[in-house]
Amino acid sequence: MQYWLFKSEPDVWSWQQQLAKAPECEEWSGVRNYQARNNMRAMRPGDRGFFYHSNRDRAIMGIVEVCNPAHPDSTSDDPRWECVDVRAVAALPRPVTLAEIKADPRLSEMALVRMSRLSVQPVRPGEWAVILELAGMPRDPAP
DNA sequence: GCCAACGTTGGC
């Protein structure tokens, strides 16, 4: 199982909306960047990801699970663009802000810090654990 | 609202 991070502008698609949909799956549509798309192609059902709010919040809000492997993005006529489906699994007890992430030397290599514009990115297992700790969630929620 | 970083486009 691999870990990921999905970025969203809260004004466009928020964690609250994702959570309200649970346990239903929702297309992670709209990605128009090759690197982000390739990351989604590498995902497998059961993989976990963080749901990050960009712009005003700039914080990791919750955990999602990949439901389906990459398939054509229904919001594009261009077959190059694919996406996975995800569902909300659990909110973090406390959101972890970008400022906290940047302040923690254990997270200095995170793609969120290094490649701030990449909207779908991998998370290392060690980074996943540190974020859960900062969120006050010592145990990974069971599938 | 500004601007840096970065991706894409198109002329040559």
Add this chain to the structure above:
DNA sequence: GCCAACGTTGGC
């Protein structure tokens, strides 16, 4: 194939 121009993203 190079690079300037331009558009977008996202932090501040």
